[in-house]
Amino acid sequence: MASLSLVNVCKTFKNGQIAVKDFNLDIKDEEFLILVGPSGCGKSTTLRMIAGLEEISSGELWIDGALMNLTVPQKRDLAMVFQSYALYPHLTVYENIAFSLRVRNIPQIEIEERVKKAADILCIRHLLDRKPFALSGGQKQRVAIGSVIVRKPKAYLMDEPLSNLDAKLRTQMRVELSKIHKELGATIIYVTHDQVEAMTLGTKIVVMNAGVIQQAAPPEVLYNNPVNKFVAGFIGSPSMNFIPVWVERREERICIVFSNNRLFLNEDNAHCLIESGYLGRRVYLGIRPEDFHETGPKEQAIKLKVEIKEVLGSDILLHGKIGGNPICGRLKPDFPSEAGTEVSIFADMNRILLFDLDTEENILDH
Ligand SMILES: Nc1ncnc2c1ncn2[C@@H]1O[C@H](COP(=O)(O)OP(=O)(O)O)[C@@H](O)[C@H]1O
Numbered sequence: 210m211a212s213l214s215l216v217n218v219c220k221t222f223k224n225g226q227i228a229v230k231d232f233n234l235d236i237k238d239e240e241f242l243i244l245v246g247p248s249g250c251g252k253s254t255t256l257r258m259i260a261g262l263e264e265i266s267s268g269e270l271w272i273d274g275a276l277m278n279l280t281v282p283q284k285r286d287l288a289m290v291f292q293s294y295a296l297y298p299h300l301t302v303y304e305n306i307a308f309s310l311r312v313r314n315i316p317q318i319e320i321e322e323r324v325k326k327a328a329d330i331l332c333i334r335h336l337l338d339r340k341p342f343a344l345s346g347g348q349k350q351r352v353a354i355g356s357v358i359v360r361k362p363k364a365y366l367m368d369e370p371l372s373n374l375d376a377k378l379r380t381q382m383r384v385e386l387s388k389i390h391k392e393l394g395a396t397i398i399y400v401t402h403d404q405v406e407a408m409t410l411g412t413k414i415v416v417m418n419a420g421v422i423q424q425a426a427p428p429e430v431l432y433n434n435p436v437n438k439f440v441a442g443f444i445g446s447p448s449m450n451f452i453p454v455w456v457e458r459r460e461e462r463i464c465i466v467f468s469n470n471r472l473f474l475n476e477d478n479a480h481c482l483i484e485s486g487y488l489g490r491r492v493y494l495g496i497r498p499e500d501f502h503e504t505g506p507k508e509q510a511i512k513l514k515v516e517i518k519e520v521l522g523s524d525i526l527l528h529g530k531i532g533g534n535p536i537c538g539r540l541k542p543d544f545p546s547e548a549g550t551e552v553s554i555f556a557d558m559n560r561i562l563l564f565d566l567d568t569e570e571n572i573l574d575h
């Protein structure tokens with residue numbers, strides 16, 4: 210497997226559309242790297258530039274220390290899995306998987322060994338004699354992935370390979386892709402718009418917006434310490450809540466104030482706000498649904514008018530408004546709450562985030 214490096218990579222299409230701006234990234238050997246972001250943010254274009262299917266407008270692509278900008282796709286030794294998979298209808302599953310090895314003149318014995326290993330990893334050994342018409346959608350997708358993992362390229366490139374599958378199969382395939390990554394020790398670059406897929410699969414995640422990298426970090430860093438409001442809102446489900454608040458000093462303590470609520474900050478955060486000159490200014494409070502609790506100090510209670518209660522079994526989601534801002538809280542199932550009533554909930558003040566109102570950057574980012 211291999212390491213890749215993108216240096217100041219930009220893509221401007223002929224019609225003037227700028228798809229990727231100044232993309233800088235090192236991808237380590239055996240990394241499961243995820244490119245994630247909303248539709249149209251430049252994920253596929255980035256992947257296609259790596260694959261050689263799209264010309265790099267400016268910047269450099271390095272694979273294992275060699276500059277690849279002008280190398281044709283076949284010579285880059287990368288394997289790509291697409292969203293829509295094509296199998297040869299007249300060939301068996303075995304022959305579909307073996308196809309890319311046959312055209313490379315690999316000896317028969319090795320082909321058989323590699324096809325069987327791929328089939329075992331994907332649990333499709335019993336399907337090897339079938340033709341594609343006799344397979345379910347999920348089985349076809351596995352065969353398509355099998356036909357790529359039999360090869361031993363420098364890296365695997367995958368563009369939303371699971372997006373055509375139903376929810377249950379997607380979850381199954383997610384687990385299998387993680388296994389494949391471990392068993393093959395593969396370098397994988399994987400595109401998705403689904404933040405759950407990104408969080409569960411990635412060893413490192415690159416969050417993109419409008420052609421620009423917002424943050425590149427391991428999943429837990431993105432979740433706990435997002436660099437800005439975009440990343441904070443994109444990662445996590447349901448999304449983080451945002452409320453514009455005033456930073457004030459009251460009773461000798463630093464607090465945030467919004468629509469009849471006053472929350473005292475912990476010492477570290479209070480110190481950080483004063484140091485960076487936010488006293489008396491407005492900022493965004495960011496709080497994840499799971500960081501609301503049922504109990505807490507009385508003076509820190511937040512009144513939430515519940516509009517909708519969703520029962521998930523292990524938790525409940527309470528949707529309502531605080532001072533006109535839509536809020537969602539994830540609470541314990543026995544928490545007394547009904548739609549139409551007002552409940553007191555408590556924000557975990559050690560988990561809150563604060564964002565600059567203009568730049569939207571994380572103020573508490575240490
Ligand atoms: N061949 C093309 N010509 C012009 N614009 C394109 C072309 N391909 C993609 N784009 C534009 O580039 C941007 C990024 O597209 P893409 O990389 O496909 O986004 P994503 O995969 O993140 O959804 C979009 O605005 C898209 O419309």
Ligand SMILES: [Mg+2]
Nearest residue numbers: 252253254400
């Ligand atoms: Mg795409």
